[in-house]
Amino acid sequence: MSAGAKSERVGLEGVRLVSEKEAAGGRLAREDLELVVGLEVHAELLTRSKMFCRCSTRFGDPPNTNVCPVCLGLPGALPVVNREAVRLAVIAALALNCRVNLRSRFARKNYFYPDLPKGYQISQYDEPLAVNGCVMIPGPPPKKIRIRRLHLEEDAGKSIHEGDDVTRAAYSLLDFNRCGAPLIEIVSEPDISSPEEARQYLEELRRILEFTGVSDVKMEEGSMRVDSNVSLRRLGQEQPGALVEVKNLNSFRAVVRALAYEKDRQSRILTAGGTVRRETRGWDESLEITVPLRLKETSEDYRYFPDPDLPPLILSEEWLESVKREMPPLPEEKKRYYVDVLGIPAYDASILTSSRKLSRFFDECVSRGADPKAISNWILSELLGYMNSRGLGPDAIPTSPEFLVKLIRLIDIGVISGRIAKDILVKMCETGRDPEEIVREEGLQQVTDRAFLEHVVDEVIAENLSAVEAIKKGRSKAMGFLVGQVMKKTGGKANPELVNIIIKSKLE
Amino acid sequence: MVPLNAGVGDGGKRVPKIDVRHVARLAMLELEDGEAEKMQRELQSILAHMEELFGLDVDGVQPSFGSFDEAELRLFADEVRAGLSRDEFLRGVPAVKDGYVMVPRTGQEQRLPRENEADGEWRARR
């Protein structure tokens, strides 16, 4: 294995130089070319234990602490299948409108790599868990992106590269904690024709997988990863050109930029009369370009064959039905419910359903008896406003549904005013405290204690008998005077309406 | 079973010529010059021996990948159980550094960005 990367001429690799004449004859304009993209998305499933053993899937533990003979591929160890991984994969398949195969099979994908302990990855090949799904992206115009297949597989370990190639001190450090974690791979049809459509497709996929609790889809932690197959097609033609695989797409932004770059690169080659080479390229984040990856010629022959350690995965109709029955609602269904039943404006509903955590927060508020529209307004304007200003995601809502509902109830029953409530919400978010506690401790409540107010009213009446006489004679101005006196004695916190009522009742 | 003395070519044109160097690369085996030829001869004669299989009509026959058709995969509860401690694992590892397994570095993904290399590499080799 030779060390050191070849220096490549950025943007020019893959160009086959052709004669002037040839180029002129096949004149091709950029506008004649359409981007054709298929995406392969890997999402790590939210299970406690790994795909084929019972080691923890916890993220961030010290290296090589969540390992066992099975995930380390020790001689003699055998895989067993995690039921929850299968359930989550089926939920994903159903949520993506796939047909779930009641019979599927695990297969071995054979290749050598240090973080792949067995020398093969257990995946699914010609009998995947699910096929023929689709996702709608909003557009405009809205478009259906078809999903070819969805299958289960295991993750590899992590490598950290150290040392430098030139001095040949280069080595890799391996951590097998993640090795064997359950993944689903979702392969789209090549229906995506712009970087923006790719972004929307990924957003939608992320929303669905997060919303249904299948995965936490965090690209930054590697629990969602994207590879793409990119080619250009002459408008009006069926057959796309040579397929270029682009890897190392570590963020949605990287996907968008890499696709735009590839479109540009490939069109330049084609319009110059060249030929795009079928190859695998990597996205270089710092240079914002794709570069060819030097893959071994042999790495393409994975010698898939059915894993003899695992009989076929047979799902019963009944089990599939039970998964369907217990399936969490999809974001679109939930949104429709918010709009149609709870009367939430469509835009607000789509924000509330942008994440499962947020939607669950809202649902719990409603189930605690809060008025849906009022609570929605509070969440969208005040709570999310606070969270956005602090850079908090839906994973980190800083208060509880219980407290938010309490806060709104305090306004409803007149304990606090709406204006003071906004201040209290900030305090709730900062301290995680109960709004009632804050109101009480900081003395922010309106005085509504009837016995106390009656006592104060009695005092005021005794001290202002002339005003009382005036009221009895029908001079309404004096009423205001008496209320003012009560407010004075309570430091402004008495509830004025209640004071009015008490005075009236005393004078009847 | 065909006679033991069946050699290369006995079965006619069906025996493919094995590209032993290519197969060795896939299998991560290194064949020295003399060994490659010997291996070639031996494999060819084994394949020639299997010629009879091609006379069988297997159209429409379901393959058996295991011993029992009726076997169904059992699924297990998603519960964490203790595996090996790091020491138990690393004790048998040929080279260790800071709790990691150490290996010479592959030349495959040297053009990868430095950030997030671990995840990047995961894709690079697929």
Next chain:
Amino acid sequence: MSGGALWNMKASALLELMMAGEVSATEVVEAFLDRISEVEPKVGAFLEVMRDEGLAQARRIDELRQSGEYPGLLGGLPVAVKDNICVAGTRCTCGSKMLANWVAPYDATVVKALKAQGAIIIGKTNMDEFAMGSSTENSALGLTRNPWDLRRVPGGSSGGSAAAVAAGQVPLALGSDTGGSVRQPAAFTGITGLKPTYGRVSRYGLVAFASSLDQIGPLAADVRDVCLLMDAISGFDERDSTSDNRPVPSYTRALSKSAKGLKAGVPRECLTQGVSRGVKECFERALEVMEDLGVEIEETSLPMIRYALDCYYIIAPAEASSNLSRFDGVRYGLRAEANGLEEMYVRTRRNFGPEVRRRIMLGTFVLSAGYYDAYYLRAAKVRTLIRRDFKRAFEEFDILLSPTTPTTAFLLGERTQDPLSMYMADVLTVPANLAGLPALSVPCGFEEDSNSGEDGDGDSGRRLPVGLQITGRPFDEETVLCAGHAFYQAVAPAVEAELARMRKDLGKESCGSACPQAQSPKGSAWKE
């Protein structure tokens, strides 16, 4: 009680003596350890003998018995384990340089079961590297000889386990059988060996050769002892997805059933596959014995089994090529010094022996792009046809009978240069693996003319044992064992007299002319 008498006894008899308090487990283990010391330099059955652990275990069993506690089904019986089965804290070499110093950090499920039943694991036995071979000559770590004739192979790949039992070094042993690796050496060494139904015994902790064919199986002097081991190791294991969860009968109890009225088929194809005259004659006498026992015998045909060996030599290497990818030097075992990763891989994997390399190459080829359908998939379909043949046969018959091997034990070195002739040794045993069926090899006598090989002198004067193979329906080990037991009872006096004579001679024979390389070539593997 003299040590000599103890090591010459069967496990069931030893168990009775121990339960009656007439001998202690310590005495039993000491007797076998002494026997190992005595004959191991000639036989070379072991890669490791766990003397101290064995004696400590024996003392623990004795204490249990003294305090009135039940020490388990196999309480105090020494067992040897093939060196591809993991025993925690002990080297598990698979007969390979690759794993010469690998210490297993966990117990195989069968080893756990043995320990739970009070068995004492006293050694790890030699084998063909990664169980690939039929003579144990492919071991990278030692040479094992056939105790009946030290110039001959003990069979393989579980040759060490078979030789150890035959030589009286241990009463019970475990082997693994992928294409005959328990039955063929059992036949070559005049003892009994069973390949259980696929799924009957857990494979967890058995270093995989061909996962869809591998089964762990017991080897012992007779069927009753085989049943003792089966009672301990059979049953469902949640760690093995291919293990079966139907209930397990008591095999020992099944032996009391009569074989009378059983219908036995004799596939005519089994007598045409290069079976030697001596073996054929012996087999025919065995059929007569069976008939005398009231077994109804009829010739039948399984036309597809003529394809079994070809089918096997596609499927087994294919699975092996994948199973052996994990030996890459990264996490365990041997790692070669290298500058780069790929160099490390290929240098490390240089340590596979020639047969293992050959099978990895063959398996990689049959799975590779362009050849998968023609070879691997076709073989998987032929496997279906073979299974159908058996299924049809078992609608008519309770058991099928054949010789276990086409010939008796061949000479050391006789077939090492010709892989195909070595593969032929499995021709009668692979069908049961392809179909996942239980199959027993039980001694049925001796080849009258044992000098059919190329050896001119033939001066050992000892006739070589022949095995009878009894194949049964899936999970019907009971009928197989019951028939085997009934049969063995009938031939036991003759067989056991020869065995006793052989064992006695083995003890006193000098290591002279009959034993070209007298010293054990792998003394360093001994652990004291």
